[in-house]
Amino acid sequence: MPGKKGRFTLFIVPHSSSKVWSIRFSKAHLGCIAAATAAFALTLCVLGSNYLQMLGLMPELTYLREVAACQRQQINALVMEAHSIQREIEGIASLDRQVRHLLGTVSLTPGKEAPEVRMASVGGPTAAASLAKAPVLDSTLSKDQGAGSLALGSMALMHLEDLRGGIPQIEQGLQESRDGLAELQAELRAYPSIWPAPGRVTSGFGYRRSPFGWGTEFHGGIDIASAYGTPIVATADGEVVFNGYRAGYGNTIVIDHGYGYRTLYSHNAQNLVSVGAQVPRGQAIALMGRSGRTTGPHVHYEVHYMGQRVNPKPYLQAP
Secondary structure (H helix, E strand, O other): OEOHHHEEEEEEOOOOOOOOEEEEEEHHHHHHHHHHHHHHHHHHHHHHHHHHHHHHHHHHHHHHHHHHHHHHHHHHHHHHHHHHHHHHHHHHHHHHHHHHHHHHHOOOOOOOOOOOOOOOOOOOOOHHHHHHOOOOOOOOOOHHHHHHHHHHHHHHHHHHHHHHHHHHHHHHHHHHHHHHHHHHHHHHHOOOOOOOOOOEEEEOOEEEEOOOOOOEEEEOOEEEEOOOOOEEEOOOOEEEEEEEEEOOOEEEEEEEEEOOEEEEEEEEEEEOOOOOOEEOOOOEEEEEEOOOOOOOOEEEEEEEEOOEEEOOHHHOOOO
């Protein structure tokens, strides 16, 4: 009830007790209470509105979380695929180095043409490094953007798988190049291309007047004269298949080089290798002498190809 000078008294009468409670307050107090009540009610309205708005956004928020989880899975799959491709690329790079090494060690000889070898290019930044530099997808994307990013991730993974599918063909091509070059290198090492000894050619290949003073005869090799005891070397890699004395030839060495090639070295003062020995090009196999039918110290050198004696001169590089 209103009191004096704008004051109010509030009586509280409990039903279970005869005692009456009274609270006195002024108009100012009443205004504060009213303002606090209004502010509380407004706060409740704002909070309720925000809560209802959040309830409306929950489905989209759940979808975006699912999109983010799928994106993380795709990124992990892309990185794993990139690492796998990188390991295969490293294997191809190893083959590439082998092929280039073989190309560097193959030395062509007169009469031999260089093979056409197509090299596969290996290099550049790795796929894993490229993925590591890629921007991380934002979880605040809209539904349309989220679906688009998932589609792009799937396309990137498919592209990597397609790229990986072409690696075996490149690897096979490099392996074929490596095997072909290794075979070519072996064949070139079997090609009798160096001089068996220093000196001057005193007799060539073909028919000649006999050095012993009567008639003509067929000379199946070339004669290279030098000082007695000059080392005679193998003109190509091969296996010694004969070491002994032949009538007319004297002390003789025959080397089988494979690929249809054999070479013969005769009139030696001493043979230095035994049958079965594997000799590389340039190894000393005998010492120059005058054993057999000869007029002076020299080496009689023959080249046989597919069982036929051929002129050694075209095989020899310039001394």
